[in-house]
Amino acid sequence: MAKAFKYGLKGITGFLEPAERELLRSLIHDVISMLQPEERTHQDPLAAMIGLDMDVQEPTDRAVRRLLPNVMKNDDGASLEFRQLTERSLRETKIGALRAAALDLDKDEILLTPEGARHWSMALNDVRLVLAERLDIRDEEDAEHVHLMQDWSQAEDVESYLALVYNFATWLQESLVQAMLQSLDTRA
Amino acid sequence: MTLSVALGPDTQEGTRTGTEASTDSLTAPDIPWNLVIWNDPVNLMSYVSYVFQSYFGFSESKANKLMMEVHKKGRSIVAHGSKEQVERHAVAMHGFGLWATVEKATGGQGGSGKTGGSGQGKGKRG
Incomplete structure (x- = not known):
């Protein structure tokens, strides 16, 4: 069983079983593959170098749209313009955090610097x-319903399995964030 | 947001350093753009508070107050500034996975919740 993250003298530490690390690694790689920017053959190399993407569109996949949301609520044109300037580097920021977390999964004892912890919490x-x-999960009621799935022997189909995985990731993130808040308190 | 365990009492008013907070120098009361954070059922309450504390340099009590406003009212204005400033904050919030938008302070975007400015978005320097 995984151990909750803790803040102590060494910094923030955690422990994950090999199967848990394998699970997290594959989840992280799934998200990375969703965030990889499309290769464009005709792209202006200078624009690419400074992170512009003039051909970008609002993502069609709901999950990707949630990761890369519109910056304005009621102005799709202005949001798209903003995407052209910022989406590529936002994708890179997110992929950077996900990759950093994946690298830490090579050992079962996890020791995080403040920056590493931030990457983990983002990932x-x-x-x-x-x-x-x-x-x-569209509202708090859906979230509570999913939260009720805690018993791995109940994993009968894809949905219940996903719910258990979600709850594990939630538990892990909560313990990490509590440790990070403690480290903020100590530093202050 | 998803409920997480209760946070401790506020004893750290205004002592944290926001490394990226950039609205410190703004003093005009009615700078015309707002950064809005929206509620969603996934983000942990503790995480939202952590992001507000570590990124904006808000005290624990201010971060928790704004976080609860997001949770209960559906949205909260957490910073004001020029368009460029609030856009930069929005990208940072998206980096953390928070659902952030920018809007004109007087633009009548018709969102739910309050439109007044409870958060001045001033990162306190520790």
Whole structure:
């Protein structure tokens, strides 16, 4: 069984079983593959170098749209313009955090620097956002319903399995964030 | 947001350093753009509070107040500033996975919840 993250003298530490690390690694890689920017053959190399993407569109996949939301609520044109300037680097920021977390999964004892912890919290959050879309969590009631699934012997179908995985990721993120809040308190 | 365990009492008013908070120098009361954070059923309450504390440099009590406003009213204005400033914050919030939008302060976007500014978005320097 995984151990909750803890804040102590060494920093933030955690422990995951090999199967749990394997699970997290595959979830992280799924999210990374969703976030990889499309290769464009005709792209202006200078624009690409400074992170512009003039051909970008609002994502069609709900989960990707949740990871890369519109910046304005009621102005799709302005949101798209903003995407052209920022989406590529946002994708890279997210992929960077996910990759950093995946690297830490090579050992079962996890020791995190403040920056590593931030990367982990971002990565776990993105994993949860994607799982939540797959589970159709639209409101707090849906979330509570999913939260009731805690027993691995109940995993009978894809949905119940996903719910258990989501709850595991939630538990792990919550313990990590509590440790991070403690480390903020100590530093202050 | 998803309920998480209760957070401790506020004893750390205004002592944290927001490394990226950039609205410190703004003093005009009615700078015309707002950064809005929206409620969603996935983000942990503790995580939202952590992001507000670590990114904006808000005290624990201010971060929790704004977080609860997001949770209960569906949205909260957490910073004001120029369009460029609030857009930069929005990208940072998207990086953390929070659902953030920008809007004109007087634009009548018709969102639910309050439109007044409870958060001045001033990152406190510790």
